[in-house]
Amino acid sequence: MAEVPEVEIIVRDLRQAVVGRRFTDVEVPAPAAVRFPSPPEFIEELKGRRVTDARRRAKFILLTLDDGRMLAIHFMLWGDLKLVPRGSERPAATLVVLALEGGEELHLTDTLGYARVAVGRAPETAARLKLEELGPEALDEGFTPEVLARQLRRRKSPLKTVLLNQRVLAGLGNRDADESLWQAGLDPRRLASSLTTEEVVRLHRGIRAVLEEGLKLRGTQRDLFGVQGQAKHRRNVFGRTGAPCPRCATPVSHLRIGGRNTHWCATCQPPESAPSTPAQSSLL
Template structure:
């Protein structure tokens, strides 16, 4: 699953291996993968353009080009990007192939077919991809406990739903939200506005720790060069319904909150007002 750690790893790899090189051509194998402009225009916009930089905004990879436009790539759930020798065999799930000077290609793949690309000037990308509506970046140094408290203060929805709202916090995905709440010992069903300053502080530290751990292990997917990351998709609670909680051995609970699969430990993450468990007390 492509969440912030996976997208950030690919972005860093692109800085290393692609920035400074030109696109010599592109092939669109799945026209629906191009949000804008039309596939033929998309190819023409890229041909001959040099990549100047690589950055990430939420789960968007942004590659500014030497004509003032930017290539945006979004993996959605299971998208991936690989750097391969020119003429390499194309997996059935390949959506777009970007040819690079120097005899290599970038293959954008997605088994579900949802990954998307777009090219446009900064103002167009910001408007059409709604980049200016995104919340603070959880990996940015400016993301503090105070910033998180401000983002949660007036939200009367379950914490899990709020954490996945990209206008509240940019890029935090389903897996990492569950893992962060487990690490912080906070019930995902709690209203976001009900968290105390101490709980917000715990949650902030947990979010940073979970994301940094994912980065340190280079994510759960293969990187740009095909090297498998060492992070586990199913970590402490995410995707482990019924398995023993690593902290207290209570079976992991599952519920759909806001339409998203949610996993937590009822003992380590008690409902508001419930007696504090020994496992939760160890978090303080």
Template sequence: MPELPEVEIIRQYLDEQLPGRTIACADILLTRQLKYPEPEAFQSLVAGKRMKGMRRRGKYLLLDLQDGSTIVFHLRMTGSLVYDPSGNQRDAYARMVFHLAGGGALVFADVRTFGCVYGFAAGEEIAVSGLQSLGPEPLSEAFTPAYLAQAIRGRKQPIKSFLLDQRRIAGLGNIYADESLFLAGIHPRREAGSLTQAECKKLAAAIQHVLRDGLADGGTTFRNYRNGEGGYGRHQEHLCVYHRAGKPCPTCGRPIEKITVGGRGTHFCPYCQH
């Protein structure tokens, strides 16, 4: 699933390419991935509208139109949002195509069709429950060791599960949670509330470090992730534990292990993480 770095990289590229361009029309190729409004109303909402810019909140992308309308994309597990300058390429898994005046297209594709698209008119509440309940951005000033210490206080759930709760931290997913816990030396099954102030400080710094590294490497691609140009990330070449079960820990040389925490595959070093 694209996580914060991957979605942010898509946002940055599309925010360079799309502002000032006009959506001529939208082809909805799989209607069940359009969650709101009805297809005809959505097509009327976007047709002829000039694009203002692309924002990100957590793992959501928000395309603002000049009239105040907003298109919300949630890529989920296998979704992609790619700008095609020619407008002639066709992804076999394209689910929605925004044809642009003067040529080119913005293509929403999704192999497993878990992604969602919403359209909201100017002045209408952006009623996407997951978007409305997001916690602070981990690369923002609001995310501090003090915030983390307060948020985990008294919580008995595993710290890995806490990190994946989007209501607590926006945009963090399986890959970067595993990498953060490794860098901080914290076992993924530790009760969240058991972390000390010093460990909170170390974990907050680790989260920001691994996210910035992911951004610098263009994101992580194992299977489906594509950036806004349709290219691949490189961060998978620099991961310490994620997807490395049985391989040597970069710190102690012992094998990385894989377990399940809260239903999610979790990679860690049992010797370096306590």
């Protein structure tokens, strides 16, 4: 599953291996993978363009091109991007092929077929993808407990639902939300607005710890060069329904919250909150 650590690793690899190179040819075996413009226009707008930068916004891979356009790639759930020698065998799940000068090409694949690409002038592309509406990035230096408290205040929805709202926090996915809440000892069913100052600090610490561990281990998927990351998809609670909690051995609970599978430890993540100052009053 491609979440922030997996996408960030790919972006770092792209900076190393692709920035500075031109696209010499483009193929779109799966036209539905192109959000905009039309597939023929997509091909023409990319051919001959040089990649000048690579960055991430939430789970979007954003490649800046030398003519002011921006190529956006989103893996959705199981998309993947590989840099391979030109003419390499293409999996049946190949959606887009981007040939590069120097005899290599990028293969965008997705066994589910959901991964998407788009290209256009950078401001227009950002606007169409609503990038400016996304919340703060959890990996940015400016993401502090105070920022998290401000994003959570007045949110009368369960913590799990709020953490997956991209306008609240950009890019945190289902797996990493469950793991962050476990690290913080917070019940995913708690109202986001009910967190105390100390609980917000714990949640902030948990989010950063989970994402930074994922980066250190280079994610759960293969990177741009095909090297398997060492992070585990099934971590402490995510996807481990009924298995013993690593901290207390209580069987891991499971429930669908906001339509998303949610895992937590009923002992380590109690539903009650300790009485203390509300987060929004002391962190803002």
